[in-house]
Every structure is written in structure tokens, then in C-alpha cells.
Amino acid sequence: MQNPSTEPARLAEFTTFMRAYKDMVFSTATRLLGNDAQAEDISQEVFVRAYAHFDELRGSATSGGWLKTVATNLAINHLQRYRRRWRLFSEMEPVQEDGGEDGAGVEFPVPDSMPAELDTEQHRALIEDALRELPADQRAALVLYHFEDFSYQEIAARLGASLAKVKTDIRRARLGLRPLLEARGIGRVSLEH
């Protein structure tokens, strides 16, 4: 690693690079981890690694993708470290493909006093909070599916879980978010059947 203090121009360029991508990297990490402090640690490590590869990344059209991939990998590794300890019991959880009663998962109550037409920012904040409150397995699977466009098979492989568990986790997470979407008014009618 080169000494940053001897390279002011390179450092200035790297600062600009970091400012362009830091929100994206942090968002990727915090949505997967559901924890800002851990996401900050992951983001720091992503940019430290980016600095080591800065000669290749500067000016590259794929640098954003590289950063996102590294952030995703580091966040998943972080989750796996903790999950591995509990895998035995995790696999004991009942998994139902058809999402029966057990498939309800976490449900976030929508307060009665909440106005029907909350502004967009408030709704987004509620959804972010709900995402953070999901169990780690559900959140990671949901985020990889909807934000990173991973397939169910890819998610199962990356998280080291069975395909059935991934599908159930994603379904439970969606059902957990459903009351918030209905409160937002975008799914009230179409989700009822």
C-alpha cells in the first residue's frame, strides 16, 4: 500500500471518488445488515480495498459495480459469521413452501392514528425502519432479491441456505411489509382477495 501522505493529488482524486459512491456503498451495506454501525465498518473496509485498487478503478465505468459487489460480499460474509454459529437451530425452523399460518413472519403494526396520506418521506422512513426490524435471514434474502436482482438460487447459494428457506424468508418478509404498503395506499385494494 502506498503512503497516502505522499500522494496529495491521488488522495484528492480518491476523495472525489469516495464522495461519489459512499452513499451507494453505505446503503447497500446497511440494508443487508440492518445496522448502521456495522454498515459503517463494512463501508470503511470497502473503500480501503478500493484505495488499494484505485489505479484500476479510477475512470473505470464499472467501478460502481465493483464497489457494490465488494460491499455485498463483505456484508454477506459478516452475516454468515454470525449465522454459522446458529445454523443447526436455524435449519430446525419449520419451512413451509405454501406459506401457511407459519408463513406470516414479522408483521409491523400500522398505528391507528397514522393519517391515511402520510407524505412520501415518512412512508419511506417507515419502510426503512421495517426493513431494519426484519430478522436477519429474511432481510438479507429480501434485499438481495429486490435490490440486487439475485435469483432465488443465487441467494440460496450465497447465504448457504436451502432454496425452500430462502423462498419462505422472502415471502415472510414481504408479508411483514404488507401492512405498511397498504397504509401507503398502494396495495390496499390490489392485495385484498
Added chain:
Amino acid sequence: MSDRDEADLKLERLVGQALRELPMRRAPSNLESRVFGELARRAAMPWWQRSFLQWPRAARVLLLGVCTALGALTIVGGTRIVVNLGPALGPARELDRALALLSASKDLIATLVGTIPPMWIYEGLALAAVLYAALFALGAAAYRTLYLEA
């Protein structure tokens, strides 16, 4: 397609749409200073404390050479010791002693087991099974309480 499948598809589409509409989270303001602090800390580390790939090329080549030489020395030296000292150690005699010791141990264990009342053995096995089940249940309860709800 059943009503449930249709509802699931709608829910998937709505959740996907809602999540994609979320703006990016703003990174903490101190992230840049943390990154530069970490870069400076790592730059200040002596080379031998860094990752092997960041070692000076000469040091990497030297270490690989030393490791290769030590490996070769171990294989060649070990082979020579066995070839030169093998007959003097009398492996057949040692093997006989080891087998005799094993046989005596087996007899001793069989005698000891024979003196234990069978009921004690069954009770011991039952106790071990109960303790194992209790530990398993405790672990599962701890997982559900501490991890799933975290």
C-alpha cells in the same frame, strides 16, 4: 394460477416497487475521515505485519525459498533417519510391545465393565440421553429467544 399465487405475485411486485423507490441512505459524515485514518494506520504498519501479498517482492521470494528448503530438508532428513536408524530401533519388537499393551488394556476394560451392574449402565445411558436432550432444548430456546428476536 390460484388466488394465492396471484396475490403473491402482486405483493412481490408492490414490495419490489416500494423498495426500489427508497432513496439511498446518506453515509455518515465521518466515513471519509475513518477511511483515511485506516489507510494511514495500515500505511504506518511495518511490512511484516501486512498481508503477504503486500510484502516486498524480495521478502516474498525469500520466504518461499526458505519454506521450500525446509520442506525438502524435512522430507530428505526424515527419510534418512528412517533408513539409517530403522533397524537399530527394532520396529518389530516395538510393535509386539504395543500389541501386548493394547491387549492388556482391552482385558482390563472388559473386566471393569463386567463388574458394573447392568442397571447402572442403562441408568447412565438414560441420564446421558436426558442431559443431551436438555442441552439441545436449551440451545434451541436460546436461539429463538436471543437470535431470532434480535
